[in-house]
Amino acid sequence: MATDIVAQLADSLAKTAxxxxxxxxxxxxxxxDDAQSVEEMVKEIQDVQGLQALRLEGNTVGVEAAQAIAKALENKGELKRCYWSDMFTGRLRSExxxxxxxxxxxxxxxxxRLTVLDLSDNAFGPDGVRGIEKLLKSNSCFSLQELRLNNCGMGVGGGKILAAALTHCHKKSSAVDTPLSLKVFVAGRNRLENDGATALAQAFQLIGSLEEVHMPQNGINHPGVTALASAMQHNPGLRVxxxxxxxxxERGAIAMAQALKHLRSIQVINFGDCLVRPAGAKAIAESVSEGLPILKELNLSYGEITEEAxxxxxxxxxxxxxxxxxxxxGNCLGEDGCKAVKDAMESVNQGGLLGSLSDDEGELDDDDDDEEEDDDDDDDEEDEEDVDEEVEEEEDEEEDEEEEESTSNKMSTPTLAPRPPEVTSFLSFPSPDKLLKLGAKRALLVQEQVDVTDATKTAEAFLKIASVYKEENNDVKNAVLDTIDTLLNKAFTNPSFQGYGFVSSLLVLLGLIKSEDKIKPVLVVPGHLHALEHVVRQDYFPKENVAVLEAFMxxxxxxxxxxxNAxxxxxxxxxRVRSQS
Structure with missing residues (x-):
């Protein structure tokens, strides 16, 4: 009896809601995978009268299956909400x-006429944004209120495509007196960086209806933050x-503090782990004290804020x-500072609103303050250099680089000795600028973080470094090749290193041979092949592996x-190398 009840319950839960x-x-x-696998689903979609929302999240959908589902949606004009997050697990990026x-x-x-489009947790990169570009520009998105693209690996290129599509949609919808009134925008963990954030800021400023903006963990520093701050002033209904x-x-924090003075509807501010520093915190405090009457949450954690701020x-x-x-x-209050802040909050009966101060970093000394000022100056110089480099680059090359960054991020990053944050940033999200910023010791810094006894991890690291190779930029080119030579020379001279295993892993990761472990290949870019061409000419590379590479290439x-060409x-x-050996 109990078994039957359990079976009935399981059957009930399994049925489509x-x-x-x-x-x-x-x-x-x-x-x-294919049309046959979705026959039942297609029939159910067709049978639902007045379908307004379709949830596909948490499944994995191939191209043929998507085409069959799409066919069933062609007469579902009342559909408004598409919850399509996490539905391409295990799929090739090209699909x-x-x-x-x-x-x-x-x-x-x-x-x-969509109101909600959620494609979060689909690591589709810039190409995925192109996959929805036409939809975002169409009449079907004139009514869009929520756009959720969290953790999609869009990169700078994808951010620019998205911004252009939203701008187009707003202009086109405004022309027929139904302007796009987007309320919720979510795009955390997308490596948008300054250029992607700035492009989106321009779209946000035009739209002007945003109520929630969530863009955590995007590698944005003060130029991008300043652009977003300016855009937020044009969205007076912003709540989160x-x-x-x-x-x-400090520069970005002060710009954002100025924007807050225009946002009287804001309820939640999360600038945690944003390095706002004392001057930035004081500027934000001033804006809070002068306005923000319905503020509910303020997060300024892990920002190198001192007791006074x-x-x-x-x-x-x-x-x-x-x-x-x-x-x-997580700030720098010190023991006395923590007590002073707690006392200040308790004196106005707000002690219960103050979160834990258990991770306080202790007081900053004068040297730390000097270093912070130097860091800000360095940031300014680096930002100017970045702009000069980016103007010279072709847009297609930028997008290709972002695609490779998105794919290479999926590969495991070795954990050895404690890793400097700059190396962590490069190995997690490779870019030419980040490699150059590692300085003259970049090759040694990177090599120290790779387990060269592991052929697969070494191949992964090689592809990450090679992905930022630029034939036309000698500084980047030399930095890449020097770092690769240092890494592979140590690997191939290690008695326990399996040279053939490295080549096999490389071919798997490049998508040239299939793996029994179903390892997802990277998107191959010219830099991978240029770097490999350099490697095969070096003395440390075993010549017996040249023929294997030639066969697959x-x-x-x-x-x-x-x-x-590459x-x-x-x-x-x-x-040539094979004929000479």
Whole structure:
């Protein structure tokens, strides 16, 4: 009897949920490869009258399956909410744009008017943004209120494409008196950096209707933060602003403080782990004290804030009747400073609103203050250099680089000795600028973080370094090759290192041979092949592996199609090296 009840319950839970016009397959873990695998789903979609929401998150959808689902959506004009996060797990990056295009075309054909589009946790990179570009520009998105693209690996290139699409949508919708009134925008963990954030800021300023903006962990520093601050002033209805774990420094924090003076509706401010520093915290405190009447949460944790600045913040929130939380943890208050802040909050009966101060870093000394000022000056110089370099680059090359960064991020990063934050940043999100910023000891710094006894990890590291190679930029080119030589020389001279294993792992990661472990290959860029051409000419590289590389590089393979010149040059070098050995 009990077994039957359990079976009935399991069967009931397994059935697709249909309620209030919402059809949900959420979290069912279905592997949907082709039209046959979605026959039942397609029928259920077709049978639902007045379908308003479709949940596909937590399944994995291939191109053919997406096309079949799209066909069923072509007459679902009442569809408003698409919850399509985390639905491409295990899929090749090249499959995702085609699947998204099919689904988007169906929505447009149906005449749907979307209010929610959620594609979070789909690591589709800039190409994925192109997969929804046409949809975002169409009439179907004139009514869009929530756009959620968290953790999609868009990169700078994807951010620019997205910004252009939203701008186009707003202009086109405004022309027919139904301007795009986007309320919620979510794009955390996308490596948008300054250029991507600045492009989006321009779109936000035009739209002007935002109520929630969530862009944590995007590698944005003060130029991008300043652009966003300017845009936020044009969104007076903003209630939530979450820029956690970007790098404001004082300049960005002061710019954002000025923006806050225009945002009387704001309730939640999350500038935690943003390095706002004392001057930035004081500026924010001033804006809080002068306005923000309905503020509920203020997060200024892990920002190198000193006791004086923290007390200014505590003083600023004393009259905020709706305040629920103030987070100042992880700053530089010192033991006495922590006590002073707690006393200040308790004196106005707000002690219970102050979060823990258990991770306080202790007081800054004078040398630390000097270093902070020097860091800000360095940031300014680096930003100017970045702009000069970026102006010279072709946009297509930028997008290719961002795609490779997104793919290489999925590979494991070795954990050996404690890693300097700059090396962590480079190995997590490789870029030419980050490699150069590591300085003259970059090769040694990177090499120390790679387990050269592990052939696969060494191959992964090689591809990350090579992905930022630029033939036209000698500084970057030399930095890449020097770092690679240092890494591989140590690896191949290590008695326990398996040279053939390195080559095999490299071929798997490049998508030239299949792996039994289902390792997802990277997107091959010319830099990979240019760097490999250099490597095979070096004395440390075993010549018996040259023929293996030549055999696979000479085969017809889609992974290499975008690298024609680099591939031909590599093949020529491989043939020459083999003939000389």
């Amino acid at each position: 249909v309620e209030d016009g919402e059809l949900s397959y959420k979290g069912q873990g279905r592997k949907l 995702i744009p085609a699947a998204l295009n099919s689904l988007g075309d169906a929505l447009m054909l149906a005449g749907a 602003l979450n820029l956690n774990d970007n790098t404001f420094t 923290a007390l200014a913040v505590a003083q600023a929130v004393k009259d905020k009747d709706q305040l629920e939380k103030l987070d100042l943890n 000479s085969r017809s393979n889609k992974a290499l199609e975008s690298c024609g 591939r031909n040059s590599l093949l020529f070098t491989l043939q």
